[in-house]
Amino acid sequence: MHEEHSTYINSKHDISKYFDLWYPGLVVFAQQFLPDQADAEDVVQNAFIKLFENFEKGKHINVVKGYLYKTIRNKCINLIKHEKVKQRHAQQAEKESFSEEFFLEKVLEEETMTALVNAINTLPNQCKEILMLSLNGLKNNEIAEDLNISINTVKSQKLRSYRRLREQLKDIYQIIAVLTSV
Amino acid sequence: MEPIRIAHLIAKQITGNLTLAEERELNKWLESESHLELYHSLHDKKKLEMRLQAYQAIDTAKAKEKYLKRVAPVRSLKLQLLRIAAIALLVLSVGSVIYILRQSQADHTSGQQLAVVEPGQSKATLTLEDGQVVELDNNESLTVKQKGAIINNEAGKINYEVTNENVLSLKYNTLQVPRGGEYQVTLPDGTRVWVNSETQLKYPVKFAGDTRTIELSGEAYFEVAHNAKQPFIVKTKSHNIEVLGTTFNIRAYDDDIVQHTTLVEGSVQASYFNTKGTKNTQILKPEQQIQFNQDDKQAKLTTVDTYIYTAWKQGRFVFRDQSIESILNGMSRWYDIEIEFENQSVADKTFSLDIKRDAPFEKIITVLELTRSVEISTVGNRIIVKEVSE
Incomplete structure (x- = not known):
């Protein structure tokens, strides 16, 4: 608040x-x-x-x-x-x-x-890739096939992405950019 | 600007991170038909996808380089020469400092290292009723039994388990957190207290009687367990705070002229005595802060952003438009440092800062020096702040 x-x-x-x-x-x-x-x-x-x-x-x-x-x-x-x-x-x-x-x-x-793009850009590469495919409307099994990884990896990476995004957006207006370099 | 605020709320909502209060605010805004339409268009995944591509197609690095070139100060030849001379001088003096250091190290066989100013950590001492002193830290779990309660210490926190023994009079424990320390304690009634550096907290191992009364000198953040039958009272040198169950921060260091209590949630009643010895009371609402001036015994009520005053508990230092003097003084207990200013004008320079508390002090120096208005040096734990002449 x-x-x-x-x-x-x-x-x-x-x-x-x-x-x-x-x-x-x-x-x-x-x-x-x-x-x-x-x-x-x-x-x-x-x-x-x-x-x-x-x-x-x-x-x-x-x-x-x-x-x-x-x-x-x-x-x-x-x-x-x-x-x-x-x-x-x-x-x-x-x-x-x-x-x-x-x-x-x-x-x-x-x-x-x-706000969204900047948050997404801070995600690790694989997380980002999965998120983008999912935004494109691909289902979990399709993403798994596309990237040649297991469905469980897709699920867990998605979960991780959303968690990270939440954290990112929480701080987005709070942190002075000077300090992000620290 | 309102759209920026609303945009922020929508972005948070898309990732499922909206608080109740924010949801209400957003819903109010959505009452308008046109807002609703716009709002739905923002949830369009294609739009976001399009942005991710569009942003990538823009060469931001190149644009930034251009910008930095355009705003860079123009240096005259004379200035450049002076700069080279200054650097040469600096190299020379650094060289001689290293030489002197080597010499003095050779003198002392112990070979003292140049100290890095480290942040504080979880540490405290606990004095039991019988005078026994227990050292507490992050690394060692330990259990202490005493009459009326068992104390468990683990990972920078202690908690009390009340035993069934009958205790006739209140038995007190005192938790003492040194400079450069912090600790957490869960009291026998379930109340959680975050105790900041250089702070002393005295409380009974088992609450009995009409009130739950404890004493504080220093700074602590409280999440008081609700119990309407037994109000919780914090006594400090300048004022007392009485609550039923709520969340607040008290900063009451003996050597601070102004001490204050900041209410985060719920309601508290502050009481204090003025110079004539008359008792005054003041009810606080959330986001209000009451400040007591120890010199004139006056109290002042203001509305504040509670984040600034409670961020320490989440491991951050937050200062907004404050003089570097009060910023560094605010940090001095955590880093256990002494501060010196070259003159008052540098001490009065204002900064805003929001930074993690677990960074070594050198990082804070780097950040402050980035503003190019101050220059900070350290000698052991003494910090010297100088003005940078333009």
């Missing part, structure tokens, strides 16, 4: 500690506005730079991330409004993607996915 939402960033040099965890999700988020990956990556890169330059210490991690999302959204919208990109965008889609609801919805979607 009290372990989450408890992390603050105190130095602008600590932003880089979050870069790996946040970057991919933010790029996919930006692609909701700008489909081109290179454009999206540029926008996210610039948002991180802006955050670094305007950093105020002692901000809560969620406030910092919220700032990134807003900056990215605004930059994307500016780009869309700007010249060329506009022609490729249908009027209707544009209207929808400029709305506050669309923004909040996409933030929520990407945050959930980022």
Whole structure:
């Protein structure tokens, strides 16, 4: 009840500690506005730079991330409004993607996915592989056949994965990234 | 930002790790039709699968490298030269330190090693009613019989088994945890106590009478077994806490001016005497903390994040926006260290930290130095904190 939402960033040099965890999700988020990956990556890169330059210490991690999302959204919208990109965008889609609801919805979607993906990435390779196949809809016996291992191994590895994921998500917002290196 | 909070809840829920309170919060949010629709779309495994691939297709390492280059400070030639000079000087001085150390080692045939500051561990002494002292540690299981109870010690914990013998007066045991130690005790009524470093806990081996009264000096976390007929009372130098059954943390070190009790669950009543000698009482609700100032005998009630005050019991040190002075003082009992600051301005620098307690102190130094604002050196168990000039 009290372990989450408890992390603050105190130095602008600590932003880089979050870069790996946040970057991919933010790029996919930006692609909701700008489909081109290179454009999206540029926008996210610039948002991180802006955050670094305007950093105020002692901000809560969620406030910092919220700032990134807003900056990215605004930059994307500016780009869309700007010249060329506009022609490729249908009027209707544009209207929808400029709305506050669309923004909040996409933030929520990407945050959930980022939390899950980052947790899954910390799993040992075999666990991860099994989990991915199971997400693909494969049954235990099919996974066992695919990977040439026993059904019991599949079951126990799945159990292990879920246990690990639970632990991971418990800590996800709690641990300062600086400290994950310890 | 609300979506981030909700996202966190959904992610936890997908892996089946939601607490009751969080479930209520999530359900409230789901009352809206559009939220519900969005929520269901997030449980789509294909979406997650797509993300796992999409994230992998993004070259994060390359992007990070670019970012780090762009935010790196620009060094002038003069600064670079100064830096080289500083490194040269450092190499020279390290060289001479090693030389001096070798010399002094040659002098002392014992050849003392440079000590690593180790974290604390499970250790304590138990003083029985008759004055007998028992050393307790993690490694050795042992059973001590005394009138009224049998004490079992195993894996850093002791517990009491009450025997049927009639005990006329209350017989007391005292558990003393030294600096660099911690211990757990289960009292005869089933109450569990986590006892922190440099702490003394005095309790009867069998509770009798109207109350279950124990005495504390130092810090301990309590999970009190419920018994409405026999309230549980903790006495400290600055205040008493009376409970029926609940969970709370008391930090009452004699040399701390401000002592406090933090309530995690249930309800407790704190009582204390002001300077005029009048008794005051205050009921605490969960997530409230009462602070007693030993100087002016005033009490202050605040709402806190209990995690910060109870994390030690889960083996973590948690500090939020606190001066490095209070952070290191907070750690000094566990690592058994003495701290010195170059000046007050460095002592006042603030940090946030959430770190495992079982790390050697060197790791904490590394983390604090990563901020590039302090420089920490150790001489035995003396820690010296200096400012880093930009």
